[in-house]
Amino acid sequence: xxxxxxxxxxxxxxxxxxxxxxxxxxxxxxxxxxxxxxxxxxxxxxxxxxxxxxxxxxxxxxxxxxxxxxxxxxxxxxxxxxxxxxxxxxxxxxxxxxxxxxxxxxxxxxxxxxxxxxxxxxxxxxxxxxxxxxxxxxxxxxxxxxxxxxxxxxxxxxxxxxxxxxxxxxxxxxxxxxxxxxxxxxxxxxxxxxxxxxxxxxxxxxxxxxxxxxxxxxxxxxxxxxxxxxxxxxxxxxxxxxxxxxxxxxxxxxxxxxxxxxxxxxxxxxx
Amino acid sequence: xxxxxxxxxxxxxxxxxxxxxxxxxxxxxxxxxxxxxxxxxxxxxxxxxxxxxxxxxxxxxxxxxxxxxxxxxxxxxxxxxxxxxxxxxxxxxxxxxxxxxxxxxxxxxxxxxxxxxxxxxxxxxxxxxxxxxxxxxxxxxxxxxxxxxxxxxxxxxxxxxxxxxxxxxxxxxxxxxxxxxxxxxxxxxxxxxxxxxxxxxxxxxxxxxxxxxxxxxxxxxxxxxxxxxxxxxxxxxxxxxxxxxxxxxxxxxxxxxxxxxxxxxxxxxxxxxxxxxxxxxxxxxxxxxxxxxxxxxxxxxxxxxxxxxxxxxxxxxxxxxxxxxxxxxxxxxxxxxxxxxxxxxxxxxxxxxxxxxxxxxxxxxxxxxxxxxxxxxxxxxxxxx
Numbered sequence: 022x023x024x025x026x027x028x029x030x031x032x033x034x035x036x037x038x039x040x041x042x043x044x045x046x047x048x049x050x051x052x053x054x055x056x057x058x059x060x061x062x063x064x065x066x067x068x069x070x071x072x073x074x075x076x077x078x079x080x081x082x083x084x085x086x087x088x089x090x091x092x093x094x095x096x097x098x099x100x101x102x103x104x105x106x107x108x109x110x111x112x113x114x115x116x117x118x119x120x121x122x123x124x125x126x127x128x129x130x131x132x133x134x135x136x137x138x139x140x141x142x143x144x145x146x147x148x149x150x151x152x153x154x155x156x157x158x159x160x161x162x163x164x165x166x167x168x169x170x171x172x173x174x175x176x177x178x179x180x181x182x183x184x185x186x187x188x189x190x191x192x193x194x195x196x197x198x199x200x201x202x203x204x205x206x207x208x209x210x211x212x213x214x215x216x217x218x219x220x221x222x223x224x225x226x227x228x229x230x231x232x233x234x235x236x237x238x239x240x241x242x243x244x245x246x247x248x249x250x251x252x253x254x255x256x257x258x259x260x261x262x263x264x265x266x267x268x269x270x271x272x273x274x275x276x277x278x279x280x281x282x283x284x285x286x287x288x289x290x291x292x
Numbered sequence: 293x294x295x296x297x298x299x300x301x302x303x304x305x306x307x308x309x310x311x312x313x314x315x316x317x318x319x320x321x322x323x324x325x326x327x328x329x330x331x332x333x334x335x336x337x338x339x340x341x342x343x344x345x346x347x348x349x350x351x352x353x354x355x356x357x358x359x360x361x362x363x364x365x366x367x368x369x370x371x372x373x374x375x376x377x378x379x380x381x382x383x384x385x386x387x388x389x390x391x392x393x394x395x396x397x398x399x400x401x402x403x404x405x406x407x408x409x410x411x412x413x414x415x416x417x418x419x420x421x422x423x424x425x426x427x428x429x430x431x432x433x434x435x436x437x438x439x440x441x442x443x444x445x446x447x448x449x450x451x452x453x454x455x456x457x458x459x460x461x462x463x464x465x466x467x468x469x470x471x472x473x474x475x476x477x478x479x480x481x482x483x484x485x486x487x488x489x490x491x492x493x494x495x496x497x498x499x500x501x502x503x504x505x506x507x508x509x510x511x512x513x514x515x516x517x518x519x520x521x522x523x524x525x526x527x528x529x530x531x532x533x534x535x536x537x538x539x540x541x542x543x544x545x546x547x548x549x550x551x552x553x554x555x556x557x558x559x560x561x562x563x564x565x566x567x568x569x570x571x572x573x574x575x576x577x578x579x580x581x582x583x584x585x586x587x588x589x590x591x592x593x594x595x596x597x598x599x600x601x602x603x604x605x606x607x608x609x610x611x612x613x614x615x616x617x618x619x620x621x622x623x624x625x626x627x628x629x630x631x632x633x634x635x636x637x638x639x640x641x642x643x644x645x646x647x648x649x650x651x652x653x654x655x656x657x658x659x660x661x662x663x664x665x666x667x668x669x670x671x672x673x674x675x676x677x
Binding site: 124125136140141142143146149150152153154155156157158159160161162163165166168169170186188189213216217219220221 | 329330331333334337358359360361363364367368387388389391392395396399400402403404405406407640641642643644645
């Protein structure tokens, strides 16, 4: 943790306690506990179907959990009045897996929408701020006037990130942010994430499969397996955990390659 | 109010009270103060510098907050290049904020020039008219091409009964035909009653109330039954076809079919066209019966014509009128189904496009149905049928 100067772990901005999610007979989470601390980048990994996206959806309130409690910024989303809830939702940004850009608006309008609706900026001001966010995510100015249908997969990801960042949220939720980006774009995304985190003390909850992103950006990694969080700790601790899936994940061919690459960059020996 | 007042500054003022957000000192150093964040963007954006070029250094020691909105404003005030030049040497700027300013400045420099928006010119209206005419012509050609393609696929399928898709056909028949029976019957029943009332009102003046039965009979057999059924299907089924095929197009399902060597026309269009071809004549017949039932109800209840008398008069109507009316049904069915499917294939990649083409499918098919009905009426009259 870069911002942990006192030695105490920073306060948790998201607390998940005893979360259960069931769909009919099928149970995805059983008694899941999890903390996300202020200013950290938490990577959430797990096999396909282990409920990573479901966890994200229950934290941001798109899914009412079957049981359990989710507290975000000391407030419990499911018990709030609509007004309080909208207030809280302004402080989070979500990047959906497929981008979920509004297809009837241009890219700039997509980003400007929350600025106009929530921050009550004029259209001109909102467009200017939106253009800056767009530039931050590495899209050229000419992309601003395109419609989402005209964008490539990687550009959609960037535009959606710019929209998630529109209101300078406290917590950023990312669902597979680097999937579909080319390696150069993915590396730039990692750097961007670190810059933003350092500048705003942003907390990031990131569902990812990109091992390079895990190595480069994440302060802690939470492994979702057997319907709960198996382990949530620094990369070294997680990678050393005795579990078949974790060993396969971090010490399989791709895991080793990412570790070597990371070690080369940092000038250390791979773990 | 006070906030608004204190934010009016300008570069010429050199010695200013400490509460200001942006102060240009005499030594050409720019002092940033207070929160440069999104909630205060409106207030901050009133700030202006007459000449950003004179700023030689940046002092941020009294800056209490900065986010990308604030950074965006600085880019607007100073320009990305000046900001990139000033940020590394700025006094009292924390490393994180320096990194943010530099990231924003370099991103703005890297993003390239803003594309110039074209202004509207007088000739544009004329060009729009031309474009509409040309696209109408292209639509017609496209429709004829699609019709030909469908007929070709249909002809190639005829000798291969093992490739006929009965399940898809029956499913479409149920959705487009069977499920539409109640609404088509109800609609025609009501219109039949209305026509009978109308006829009774006009004909009573001539003491010819009894001809109301003929009016309802002729109207529904020749025109109303098939027309109302076709309009109903144009609204109900053409839109469904467009939405179904359009969503598949958005989802790249059509492309997936093609690369697997499957013909979307054979799989999607043929069953839909055939389903309507079978069901619209049946629905038209239902519509005719329902319309005459509506007429009969009015005749019996308010015109004192007994059911037996009503049936007797109906029996005297030559059967050719029924055939003439029903002969239009297959034509309408093919047009409705093809327009619905073709509009679906025209959808391009977004939810909005699906909506646009669904609307267009309904409008086009209702227009075509009424146009063809009018042409058929003219033709039948000229032929003395």
